Amino acid sequence: MRNRSADFRSDTTTRPTPAMRAAMAAAEVGDDGYADDPTVNELQRVAAARLGKEAGLFLPSGTMGNLLALLVHTGRSEEVLLEASSHIVRSEMGGIAAVAGVFWRPLPGEHGAIPIAAIEAACEGKGYGTARLRPSLLCLETTHNAAGGAVLPLAYLAAARDVARRFGMALHIDGARLFNAAVALGAPAEAIARHADTVTFCLSKGLRAPVGAVLCGPAPLIARARLLRRMLGGGMRQAGILAAAGLVALESEVDxxxxxxxxxxxxxxxxxxxxxxxxxxxxxxxxxxxxxxxxxxxxxxxxxxxxxxxxxxxxxxxxxxxxxxxxxxxxxxxxxxxxxxxxxxxxx
Ligand SMILES: Cc1ncc(COP(=O)(O)O)c(C=O)c1O
Structure with a gap:
């Protein structure tokens, strides 16, 4: 009889490593409400650099990262193109409608990837009447949770980005498991992130940190997300204690x-x-x-x-x-x- 228990439900069940606990205990902290927690600032700098983005914002969850992306990229009553079984559609409690006030157009994907032709058709308004909302954001998910951890190929991301640009849409990647995708592709996370305007990734899944996600993107958008994070109640204070574990995660857990x-x-x-x-x-x-x-x-x-x-x-x-x-x-x-x-x- 085994005397060990094992949890296959999710990578979110991972406990922080001894190195994380040590880093948390020793973390230099400040008040992130005033943006002067040095460990949070360092995590945001390191995360943005890893993704090749200008700025990062430390958040309590990936869900908040996606919601902030929706808020910074869209105006009320605009439309977001989403894969029909994406986490935002299935598992984020309707924040997209309840908080962001935007309308989702769910487009069925193949192994997590919305066919490029379907994105184009949605932007051209095919299948809709003349009165339609403006699609202002395309959200993609990699790895794709409901599609069994499927990875979006880099060529697909490049094609999706081109369509988004052509139709004046921003592109956000829900990369809760971005580093799993990068490792599977044998490419740096930046090779994925470069195709998107903003990217959320989680520290608390396979990367083993106890709490946290980072939203990365252009500095003006991240500055706006920082204000809206406060609106959502996601402003934290001596959050460096948590960010310290995130820094260890990025340093030691990716490979x-x-x-x-x-x-x-x-x-x-x-x-x-x-x-x-x-x-x-x-x-x-x-x-x-x-x-x-x-x-x-x-x-x-x-x-x-x-x-x-x-x-x-x-x-x-x-x-x-x-x-x-x-x-x-x-x-x-x-x-x-x-x-x-x-x-x-x-x-x-
Ligand atoms: C694809 C995807 N996006 C977003 C999230 C949300 O992350 P969090 O649980 O940190 O809110 C998850 C969580 O499982 C996820 O799998």
């Missing part, structure tokens, strides 16, 4: 993400070897593994209970579906244990 991707591939291969309908290893590009237990005769909740009995915490994402996430707090034995539970139950 390590390759290990999470390797484990995700091993997990997918192990499950597909039990039954090919369980998952498609060819679709595993980063650290998310989408599993479908439809052929097992058990629903996803039943699998959640089976896993829980072995100390493996998982979450159903549909009647028969589950998203399994690899991260630094899982090891090879945890991967093998999960595959073992499925193999045993499948054969029994």
């Amino acid at each position: 390590r993400l390759a290990e999470d991707h390797r484990r995700a591939r091993a997990l997918a291969a192990g499950l597909a070897a039990i039954h090919p309908s369980l998952c498609d290893p060819g679709r595993v590009e980063t650290n998310l593994v989408m599993v479908d237990f439809a052929a097992s005769g058990r629903d996803a909740e039943a699998w959640v209970r089976l896993f829980a009995a072995r100390g493996l915490t998982c979450r159903a994402t549909g009647a028969t579906r589950m998203r399994l996430v690899t991260h630094a707090d899982l090891d090879d034995a945890d991967i093998a244990a999960l595959i073992g539970v499925v193999r045993e139950a499948w054969q029994g």
Whole structure:
């Protein structure tokens, strides 16, 4: 019997590293309300430099980063083009409408990528009557959560940027897992970010920091986002204690993400070897593994209970579906244990 528990629900469950805790304890702090917390300022500088942007803004969450991007790029009653299953559409509690007052046009994607022709058609107003809202922002998500951690190719991003420019739209990237995308592409994060006006990335997912995200972009937009962050109640004070962990994350955790991707591939291969309908290893590009237990005769909740009995915490994402996430707090034995539970139950 395993005496270890392992959490496959999300990379957000990772605990801060000893180096992060040490950096937090030693962090020099000020009052970020007055922009004089040196550790926050350093994180914002480092993050912006990593993304090749002028400025960065430290935030409590990726959700706030996306909302601020919507607020700085759009006016009320304008339209935002979004992939239909994007995190902003599915999981950010309607802030886009409730707070930003903009209207979303959900466009179905293929593996997270809205076809370029569909973006063009939306901008040209095809399928709409003459009265329509102005599409002022295109939002893309990489890696794409609901598409199983799919990575948007650099050539796709360049083409999307060109369409956005042609139609006078800004381009924001929800890069909650931007560094997973960069590692998977074997490219610096800047190679992704250069195609967007603004980019949000999270420190508290695979990068293991306890809290935080950074919105990066041109200095005037970030200055405006800073004011609006206050409106949203996201202004923090001695936030350097949190930013210190973010600096360690950027310094020490980015390259390590390759290990999470390797484990995700091993997990997918192990499950597909039990039954090919369980998952498609060819679709595993980063650290998310989408599993479908439809052929097992058990629903996803039943699998959640089976896993829980072995100390493996998982979450159903549909009647028969589950998203399994690899991260630094899982090891090879945890991967093998999960595959073992499925193999045993499948054969029994
Ligand atoms: C693609 C994507 N965007 C945004 C977020 C929001 O990040 P946060 O939980 O920090 O608000 C998440 C969180 O899972 C995400 O997966």
